[in-house]
Amino acid sequence: MSMSKASLPAFEIGLNALSCxxxxxxxYAAGKKIDPSVLLNxxxxxxxxxxxxxxxxxxxxxxxxxxxxxxxxxPRFEDTETTLDQVKARLAKTVAFLKTLxxxxxxxxxxxxxxxxxxPTNKGHMKGDDYLNHxxxxxxxxxxxxxxxxxxxxxxDIGKRDFMGAIPIKMT
Amino acid sequence: MSMSKASLPAFEIGLNALSCxxxxxxxYAAGKKIDPSVLLNxxxxxxxxxxxxxxxxxxxxxxxxxxxxxxxxxPRFEDTETTLDQVKARLAKTVAFLKTLxxxxxxxxxxxxxxxxxxPTNKGHMKGDDYLNHxxxxxxxxxxxxxxxxxxxxxxDIGKRDFMGAIPIKMT
Numbered sequence: 300m301s302m303s304k305a306s307l308p309a310f311e312i313g314l315n316a317l318s319c320x321x322x323x324x325x326x327y328a329a330g331k332k333i334d335p336s337v338l339l340n341x342x343x344x345x346x347x348x349x350x351x352x353x354x355x356x357x358x359x360x361x362x363x364x365x366x367x368x369x370x371x372x373x374p375r376f377e378d379t380e381t382t383l384d385q386v387k388a389r390l391a392k393t394v395a396f397l398k399t400l401x402x403x404x405x406x407x408x409x410x411x412x413x414x415x416x417x418x419p420t421n422k423g424h425m426k427g428d429d430y431l432n433h434x435x436x437x438x439x440x441x442x443x444x445x446x447x448x449x450x451x452x453x454x455x456d457i458g459k460r461d462f463m464g465a466i467p468i469k470m471t
Numbered sequence: 472m473s474m475s476k477a478s479l480p481a482f483e484i485g486l487n488a489l490s491c492x493x494x495x496x497x498x499y500a501a502g503k504k505i506d507p508s509v510l511l512n513x514x515x516x517x518x519x520x521x522x523x524x525x526x527x528x529x530x531x532x533x534x535x536x537x538x539x540x541x542x543x544x545x546p547r548f549e550d551t552e553t554t555l556d557q558v559k560a561r562l563a564k565t566v567a568f569l570k571t572l573x574x575x576x577x578x579x580x581x582x583x584x585x586x587x588x589x590x591p592t593n594k595g596h597m598k599g600d601d602y603l604n605h606x607x608x609x610x611x612x613x614x615x616x617x618x619x620x621x622x623x624x625x626x627x628d629i630g631k632r633d634f635m636g637a638i639p640i641k642m643t
Contacts (some may be wrong), residue, residue, distance in 0.1 A: 300474045300581040300600045309604050343515070343624045409472040417642060424641040428472045432481050433638040440612030441634060447613075448620045452515045462613060466605040469596040470589060 302368060302409050303402035306431055310361035311394050313443050316464025317354065318390045320447060320457055325383050327455045335383045341449050348442075350449045352378070354386050357442035358393040364435030365397055367413050368427055369404040474540060474581050475574035478603055482533035483566050485615050488636025489526065490562045492619060492629055497555050499627045507555045513621050522621045524550070526558050529614035530565040536607030537569055539585050540599055541576040 328335045342349040348356070355378050366373035374396065380386045408427035415430070417423040425434060447462050500507045514521040520528070527550050538545035546568065552558045580599035587602070589595040597606060619634050 300472060300477065300578075300603075302472045304600060305472065305477055305604050309608070312605060313609065343620055344626070347623060406472075422643050424643065425639060428476055429639045431472075432477050433484060434635075434640065436481070436608060437485070437612060437635060437638075438631075440609060441616050441619075441631070444613050444616035445620060448515055448617060451519060452624075454516070459610075459613070463606075463609055466609075467597060467601045468606065471594050471596065 301402075301406045302427065302431060303405040306365055306368065306405060306435070307397055307400065307402060309436070310365060310397055310439065312464045312466060313439065314358060314361060314390045314394050316462060317357065317443055317446060318387050319464070320450060320455075320461050321354075321383055321387055321390075323457050323461065324450050324453075324455050327450075327453075331454075336381065338450065338453055338455075339381070339383065339386065341453055343445075343449060343452060348445070350446055351380055351386055353442045353446040353449065355380070355389065357439055357446060358389055360435055360439040360442065362393050362396055363415070364431065364439070365400055365405065367415055368408040368431060368435075369400040370408070370411075371400065371404075473574075473578045474600065474603060475577040478537055478540065478577060478607070479569055479572065479574060481608070482537060482569055482611065484636045484638060485611065486530060486533060486562045486566050488634060489529065489615055489618060490559050491636070492622060492627075492633050493526075493555055493559055493562075495629050495633065496622050496625075496627050499622075499625075503626075508553065510622065510625055510627075511553070511555065511558065513625055515617075515621060515624060520617070522618055523552055523558055525614045525618040525621065527552070527561065529611055529618060530561055532607055532611040532614065534565050534568055535587070536603065536611070537572055537577065539587055540580040540603060540607075541572040542580070542583075543572065543576075 324338055339351045340349045363373040380389055411427045413427055413430040415423050496510055511523045512521045535545040552561055583599045585597055585599055585602040587595050
């Protein structure tokens with residue numbers, strides 16, 4: 300077990316799974332003659348984030364969390380996506396960024412204090428392993444699941460396997 | 472970083488947070504004169520699980536995942552809850568069980584093959600660290616978030632901090 304194994308592959312599998320879920324959303328919208336932007340702007344309650352924002356935040360948790368653990372300043376990706384293709388490109392760009400990080404730097408971060416922005420003015424401080432286990436991973440899966448739940452609520456035919464993605468499992 | 476730190480405290484914090492979220496659901500139901508069983512039976516789509524089942528599965532992912540990593544046969548908790556108090560008791564019973572597990576046994580499980588039931592007839596096989604990172608944690612947070620999203624969709628006044636729970640963070 301290592302910090303890098305508990306982070307990078309989980310993020311990559313989750314973001315790629317979300318991209319496939321968005322493909323199913325696209326096919327569903329086409330079949331029902333729904334403008335895809337209706338799905339992208341859908342939310343489960345008026346003061347919750349819409350689908351596009353849920354995807355952006357899931358991707359940013361992976362990008363920012365991994366970068367901070369690797370001791371790298373996370374690049375800023377602008378939140379300008381308005382189409383499914385753009386949202387999927389955001390996911391692909393995030394996965395590509397994750398591949399640039401040095402796993403050994405992340406492995407050495409368990410005991411280092413990580414400082415990160417919390418809202419517009421505050422900062423959070425956590426030990427590296429706590430930051431991964433109790434902040435980045437819960438937040439990442441929260442927004443990944445929220446995106447999935449919005450599409451499920453809209454009737455897109457997706458199931459748990461679509462959410463889990465290409466995990467290293469052998470079935471008998 | 473260790474297998475036990477990546478599992479036990481995350482499950483305990485998450486399950487306790489969910490119990491507090493259910494307290495807010497109870498207060499909301501009382502204030503709106505809604506029968507709490509309406510919330511417990513609410514679902515985001517007809518073929519998705521209702522709230523009670525989401526909570527049961529989140530708890531079982533924590534119980535079964537941790538037990539298998541510790542090399543212990545997981546106890547079976549019957550799915551008989553019909554009230555908010557009973558559902559919260561299920562969470563408390565699960566947290567109490569987690570405390571009986573030996574963290575050093577879980578720490579030694581990263582390279583062991585874990586075999587677990589997948590549906591009624593199949594079995595899954597994964598290396599211990601893969602099982603935690605790519606099966607138990609995603610499933611746990613998926614059902615935790617699904618429970619939260621159902622209540623959020625029903626209008627319960629909860630936010631991200633309620634979902635995250637009592638995490639070890641210092642704010643400045």
